[in-house]
Amino acid sequence: MDLSGKKAVVFGGTSGIGLATTLLLAEGGAEVTAISREPKKAGTLPNGITTRACDVLDRGAVEAVLEELSPIDILVTAATGGKRAFGPFLEMDLDGYKASFDKLWGYANVVRYGAMHVSDGGSITLVSGAPARNCLPGQVALSSVGNAVEAMMRAVAREVAPRIRINAVSPGTIDTPMVILKGTEREELYRQMTTNNLIPRAGMADEVAQGILFVIKNNFVTGTTVDVDGGWLLREP
Numbered sequence: 001m002d003l004s005g006k007k008a009v010v011f012g013g014t015s016g017i018g019l020a021t022t023l024l025l026a027e028g029g030a031e032v033t034a035i036s037r038e039p040k041k042a043g044t045l046p047n048g049i050t051t052r053a054c055d056v057l058d059r060g061a062v063e064a065v066l067e068e069l070s071p072i073d074i075l076v077t078a079a080t081g082g083k084r085a086f087g088p089f090l091e092m093d094l095d096g097y098k099a100s101f102d103k104l105w106g107y108a109n110v111v112r113y114g115a116m117h118v119s120d121g122g123s124i125t126l127v128s129g130a131p132a133r134n135c136l137p138g139q140v141a142l143s144s145v146g147n148a149v150e151a152m153m154r155a156v157a158r159e160v161a162p163r164i165r166i167n168a169v170s171p172g173t174i175d176t177p178m179v180i181l182k183g184t185e186r187e188e189l190y191r192q193m194t195t196n197n198l199i200p201r202a203g204m205a206d207e208v209a210q211g212i213l214f215v216i217k218n219n220f221v222t223g224t225t226v227d228v229d230g231g232w233l234l235r236e237p
């Protein structure tokens with residue numbers, strides 16, 4: 001698919017992986033709407049990018065914004081949705097575990113109310129996460145949600161084929177504003193998190209965005225997950 005003149009909508013497109021995707025899509029000539037709760041945080045963006053405010057957990061608002069932006073050629077969601085719970089399952093606060101699924105509910109809103117507005121030959125891309133298929137200690141919530149996202153993607157792929165395509169891209173540890181630590185604390189956290197990876201460093205948002213662009217542009221790819229994770233799936237805890 002040639003991106004030139006295509007209409008793209010990126011939920012969570014104002015930070016990290018979503019923002020890197022927004023920038024690559026615009027660079028390729030797409031007209032991009034980047035959506036999040038507080039899009040001003042993205043600062044000044046290049047020409048071809050418009051921002052909109054919308055909470056992915058507000059079903060009515062998601063439905064309305066997608067209807068307004070229809071037709072859409074490229075629909076992406078990378079919106080984290082809310083907080084994530086960490087720690088062993090047998091010690092976990094179950095309200096925290098349940099709240100971690102806000103990511104799934106946000107994605108579900110985007111897919112449920114967005115698929116009908118994706119033009120023939122277009123695509124939907126979801127961002128899952130490497131713990132789905134190699135859950136390290138303390139990552140039960142991330143793993144559960146990631147698996148749910150990928151299961152939803154595969155089920156929907158059958159329903160929307162052959163009119164449109166849907167895929168997931170699964171990042172490993174990526175250096176984004178999701179981590180708020182600065183300076184040496186930040187460097188140390190990423191060092192610890194990635195020391196056992198086959199590629200022992202945090203990935204860059206742009207490296208994940210390149211994977212997202214791959215599934216968007218390749219018309220023979222649907223119902224699958226592309227891993228951009230530094231070899232996470234083969235790492236030991």
Ligand SMILES: NC(=O)c1ccc[n+]([C@@H]2O[C@H](COP(=O)([O-])OP(=O)(O)OC[C@H]3O[C@@H](n4cnc5c(N)ncnc54)[C@H](OP(=O)(O)O)[C@@H]3O)[C@@H](O)[C@H]2O)c1
Nearest residue numbers: 012015016017036037038055056079080081129174176178
């Ligand atoms: N970074 C990693 O290491 C990593 C690893 C595996 C998977 N992932 C996944 O990759 C995706 C992107 O993560 P990231 O690291 O790029 O995070 P990020 O830099 O924190 O960006 C998250 C984006 O989502 C938006 N967002 C969050 N909640 C929202 C809501 N309720 N409604 C609308 N927009 C919302 C944020 O904007 P507002 O705050 O303005 O709403 C922001 O634009 C997430 O699904 C995450 O789980 C990340």
